[in-house]
Amino acid sequence: MRVLITGGAGFIGSHLAEAYLERGDEVYIIDDLSTGSLYNIKELKENERFKNKLFIHIDTILNHNTMLELTGTCDIVFHLAAAVGVQYILNNPLESIKTNIQGTEKVLELCDKFKKKVLIASTSEVYGKHLHAPLVETDNIIYGPSSKFRWSYAATKLMDEFTALAYYRTTGLEVIITRLFNTVGPKQTGAYGMVIPRFVSQALKNEPLTVYGDGNQTRTFTYVKDVVEALMTLVETNGAVGEVFNVGGTEEISIIDLAKRIIKETGSKSTIKLIPYDEAFGKDFEDMQRRVPGTEKINKLIGFEPKTDFDTMLRKIIRYMKKK
Ligand code: UDP
Numbered sequence: 001m002r003v004l005i006t007g008g009a010g011f012i013g014s015h016l017a018e019a020y021l022e023r024g025d026e027v028y029i030i031d032d033l034s035t036g037s038l039y040n041i042k043e044l045k046e047n048e049r050f051k052n053k054l055f056i057h058i059d060t061i062l063n064h065n066t067m068l069e070l071t072g073t074c075d076i077v078f079h080l081a082a083a084v085g086v087q088y089i090l091n092n093p094l095e096s097i098k099t100n101i102q103g104t105e106k107v108l109e110l111c112d113k114f115k116k117k118v119l120i121a122s123t124s125e126v127y128g129k130h131l132h133a134p135l136v137e138t139d140n141i142i143y144g145p146s147s148k149f150r151w152s153y154a155a156t157k158l159m160d161e162f163t164a165l166a167y168y169r170t171t172g173l174e175v176i177i178t179r180l181f182n183t184v185g186p187k188q189t190g191a192y193g194m195v196i197p198r199f200v201s202q203a204l205k206n207e208p209l210t211v212y213g214d215g216n217q218t219r220t221f222t223y224v225k226d227v228v229e230a231l232m233t234l235v236e237t238n239g240a241v242g243e244v245f246n247v248g249g250t251e252e253i254s255i256i257d258l259a260k261r262i263i264k265e266t267g268s269k270s271t272i273k274l275i276p277y278d279e280a281f282g283k284d285f286e287d288m289q290r291r292v293p294g295t296e297k298i299n300k301l302i303g304f305e306p307k308t309d310f311d312t313m314l315r316k317i318i319r320y321m322k323k324k
Helices: 011-022 037-048 062-075 086-091 093-114 152-169 196-206 223-235 255-266 277-281 294-304 310-323
Strands: 002-007 026-031 054-058 078-081 117-124 175-178 209-212 216-220 243-247 252-254 270-274
Touching: 002 011, 011 026, 011 037, 011 223, 026 062, 037 054, 062 093, 078 093, 086 093, 086 152, 086 277, 093 117, 093 152, 117 152, 117 223, 152 175, 175 223, 196 209, 196 255, 196 310, 209 255, 209 277, 216 255, 223 243, 223 294, 243 294, 252 255, 255 270, 255 310, 270 277, 277 294
Parallel strands: 002 026, 002 078, 026 054, 078 117, 117 175, 175 243, 209 270
Antiparallel strands: 216 252
16 A cells, blocks of 8 residues: 655654554655654664655645645555644744645645545644543534634644545545544654653753643643554544544643653652743743543544553653653
8 A cells, every 4th residue: 555644754654654664555755844854764764674665755745746746646645744732833823824724725635636535633632721521522612712822723723624524525535533632652852842752851851840830731641653553543444434533542640740750750850840831832822721532432433442551651752762
């Protein structure tokens, strides 16, 4: 099979590329390296077993001709290219909206032209600021005002979902939408705000861990290999087409407890420093206080259960970052 991965040099994309290459498939990557990096796919490029199986295009998904050729060539498309990371979105508001809206439109337009099945990576951000748990796919969506730019990310990803579902309804294009809940693992960078690589890096340098707000906000982290397995299974499952699925872990943890666990696990001398949100992100910021996925839908359809528990994923990330 020929697999096109937009954002294939990104954190999740590079793991997905590796899994398909290991299975013997051909992988085509398109990535503009805005948040992805060649470092993520270096080992894949240098692996003799993957010679003539991996094709890398450093380009934007907005380039019609490149995307036309790649979509025409491949059998299936994973659309992972997007502006990601709270810090990145706040620093690049306009470009982020353009990438997420226009990029997805381009991908869907071409998938429809060639009738190629497409999986869209959406996000748990889409739910907005709920306090209840778990979040299920049929839940309402609650955002803050447009002055708070964090929500632009959620709004663009929600629009991507609507556009994909509109294609499904209108032309019968086979689309699958996955809402990923704080995917973590080796290769994730802290440069765009992501909390675990930031805390681990701070702990390894014995620097204070920068906990934003009071640290009582919670997240449920999901190991990247579990996510990859879920995505690969979904695209081979008929009942997944035209549907939206949460993909997420089970262990809800507060950010302050996360910081304590990382200090303990790394044996670090770091302290914890509470930083008010407005100091970290400016005055127009609002965090999501709680985020726990309901995974009954994906569990029913493909038997998805995250295999990697929180301690194991943390250890794997720490080992990787120490080595790096
Ligand atoms: N966070 C933090 N310190 C950091 C980076 C993030 O306290 O150095 C917090 C952030 O405010 C949020 C949580 O950790 O409450 C998860 O942040 P991340 O950006 O990883 O993911 P998201 O906010 O998209 O869930």
